[in-house]
Amino acid sequence: MNQKTLSHDDLRAAPKVVLHEHLDGGVRPQTLIEIADEIGHELPATEAGALADWFFESADSGTLARYLETFDHTIAVSQKADHCFRIASEAAQDLAADGVVYAELRYAPEQQLRGGLALEEVVEATLAGFAEGERLAAAAGHRITARTILCGMRHADRTLEVAKLATAYRDKGVVGFDIAGGEIGNPAEAHLPAFEYLRRENMPFTIHAGESVGPESIWGAVSVCGANRIGHGVQLIKDIDLSGDEAKLSHLAHYIRDRRIALEVCPSSNLQTEGAESIETHPIKDLYDLGFRVTVNNDNRLMSRTHTSREFQLLSETFGWGWAEVKRCTENAVKAAFLHQPERRRLLEEVVRPAYAALEASA
Template sequence: MTLTHEDIVALPKVVLHDHLDGGLRPATIIELAADAGHDLPSTDPEELAAWFVQAASAGDLTRYLETFAHTLAVTQTEPSLRRVAREAVVDLAADGVVYAELRYAPEQHLGGGLSLQEVLDAVHAGLAEGVAEAAAAGRRIRVGTLPSAMRQFDRGAEIAEVTLANRDRGSVGFDIAGPEDGFPPSRHLTALRTLREANFPYTVHAGEAAGLESIWEAVQLCGALRLGHGVRIMDDIELGTDPDGELFAALGDLAQWVLDRQIPLEICPQSNLQTGIAATVAEHPITVLRDMGFAVTLNTDNRLMSGTSMSREMWALVDEAGWTLEDFEQVTLTAAWNAFAPNQEMRVIIAEQIEPGYAAAQSGDHSHDGHRSEES
């Protein structure tokens, strides 16, 4: 079937890699900045939105990360964190997301005097409000958080402890984020050992700005259950044509390991274009990796900085790389089965929302969209 924009928006979606501080509404930033006395590049919502995308498109991860100075400046209080978390859930639900994992670094929200626990309390309260608001609009969404340790700092053990203290209050996993080059994930082995001993899952940003060494450390030294981005695994894959003209892929040992163990790749195409991993969606490794059988998931990374949404990510793959409904069902189910929420909960989401939503899309019946609540 030929997918339309309406079809894509209606599809039930799962996002595993979405940064809370990278998904603020421009109008909200302007209001919060006025309250905080923070200067912005523009106080017009459309101009500010365009500025974020342009500033994040320098082709360099370090420059990309500099845009967060503005979103972090306006999220240093309990009310601002609650509001941003609530709005993130509402926006994701409106885009058809039925399960989301939102990651953020609590240590970056202490400038207003909050403690780490108070940061988590504010975010979890906002998420609960967002879930309720989405439900009132007829959209059912489950959201968990992944508190992140910033790899360039030394608070990993502390962040791991507060994350574990909230494992029954909304935190479903843990993440290591921040500038990849020069800050290997192995700097936080103590934190990761604490999490492993507590049987708590975590992912690690790797294979975005840095290459195979970063991925190897994340997988082999750190024991990451998923790879944040991970697209530089292509550096360990040789693509070519045999004498008969058939395409082939020769995998190195690390790529083979990641493939054989189906370690999920949290791929974010639009963000990757901005940081120079590929020039176009058609050239992006996501399609080749999918075709080779890697555990590919599709994600937004930072909706504000990339001017994106799950629907936009999907539409670009349809328009430029020829993806089909079946392809999206495959990556959505891969994401769902590799979510950090309990398996029992994901089974319900798959059975009650994802599978019916894709069946409805196949039949062309949007009255049974999988993200709708039973009451709607």
Template sequence: MTLTHDEIVALPKVLLHDHLDGGLRPETLIELAAEIGHELPTTNPEELARTFAENANSGDLVRYLEAFAHTTAVMQSEANLRRVAREAVVDLAADGVIYAELRYAPEQHVSGGLDLQEVVEAVQAGIEEGIAEAAEAGHGIRAAALLDAMRHLDRSAEIAALAIVNRDRCCVGFDIAGPELGFPASNHAPAFAALRAAHMPVTIHAGEADGVDSVSDALFHGARRLGHGVRIHEDIDGFDGDEPVLGVVARHALDQQIPLECCPTSNVQTAAAPSIEDHPMHALRDLGFAVTVNTDNRLVSGVSMSGEFGVLVEAGWTKEDLLEATLAAAWGAFLPYEERGDLAELILEGFGIEL
């Protein structure tokens, strides 16, 4: 039975891969840009959202990345960071998300005079305000921050230390983002060594713009999850066939149930997948990989969690498939074991499974 839009929105969702600077409300971006005199392609909210989505779907990476120059431009003050984080949490809660990890790169938000710690505190304040506002609207959500270092730059050790210092208050993990091809995780080995020594959870963008070697490198440096990870299928002989043979990297990811932070629409836009219908995540799910569903960049890609669930349903996913992916996300969340169990119980209840 096909799920309706309202039924999909009502389902509890877990979001592990969502970039804060990729998910602003278009109205907010327009308002904040006007305050600082930053020029946007248009000041009509619908047109702006459509422009970003068209750029994302153009197949032109330069056009896709244009949006981030606009969004980060307005995210350089304490007040603006708080607002963006608060609205992100409120919007996700209204879409049925009950747990979200919002990732951002503190080093991209210091041009207005904030230091790295002030950036972290501003985002955390916004997250807490968003949780409270969502609760007032009748939407329960838990949200946390995940700090990115830019993989083509040289501040990863500093950002890793920042994540470790803030782990007890707000930061649940660390990631490296930015251009994957040509900038392997091994370039940031000292940061990952420090994170391992502190037992800090790590997810690494890998298997999106580069292949199996990038995934292998990420796993070697301690990734507990893979950001996107979809190109791990390149390590499977006979993928989509009757008797696929897994390579060493794919076998490790399967056996250890390393969550793949798949972002269906974004993966198509960045050519990590040919289409939603032919996305590798379908076959990876069938092989038993820990496939999860994520948004990546809600504004830039023109998506929502419910929308991503919807396109997967159109591609043949059942309610049971969505439940499996949501539970995989819950167990892959950077939360204590007991709290992941509580999250899984909420999901089962929300999907109508009697405990």
């Protein structure tokens, strides 16, 4: 392990891949203020810095339920086509400026219908925004490919409808499906018809599981529903006995590692929702060391006051991670991406590996 802490500037220059990024969790504070003023929505603060502080402090309460309440404001400003377009464009640009070269951004279009938009109009405006964000990022010297995962809300009953929406736009920028919202009391198995439909249609999907509920949530997502990836998944550590000289894995843990089912880990977010007690005791290190396909993600940049370079810097400072670990997590993310195999190969061989070879050589 490289004990030299990687600097933020070093990490920002490195190509990174993000698989777990909520679009409505990364809205710029100033954009929130401007759109809220336009539509007459009251915010808890009207200065960008103070508003950013409010989101972080509210999300830092220690419970997933309180964390999710902060989305009331970001969803409120995402009800018109031009606002959906703007938010998507800015998200792609902001990620690209941080060195992210590929991102899968997820959102729940069913939450954006209050202004009279149809589900299809939400998706089309957002996809157009991502395309514009890619163009503007490239013009600024930061290339990014932005793709979409559509979410159904796990406490609602529209998951099958949204799953069909995802397949309708699969060749237009939508690459997968997910269920989002409060995990407690809302098991993934309750939405089995949506997942059975997606499997029949050969559409990949990830499922939020093992964030605030234990390994039984992951078992339902993987063993019952057939998830290709797991959103968060940090509670899997409870199914691994680390007390002896050699780790003892449950059948579920073996299956996830053996089948290379990626874990979309979001360190800072996990601290806020009590998915981990501290960064020092966060299970990401043990899961990484045991050979799980660990990826590093932001979850919600606004609520966690973070970005991908910061997440890796935090892990470098805490666990001594160097370029080898950052590279492996990035390659894991490329391999687990919901892109077609030739696109994954090009991203890996033409972008990621050459860049990290140069970084490792100069370290």
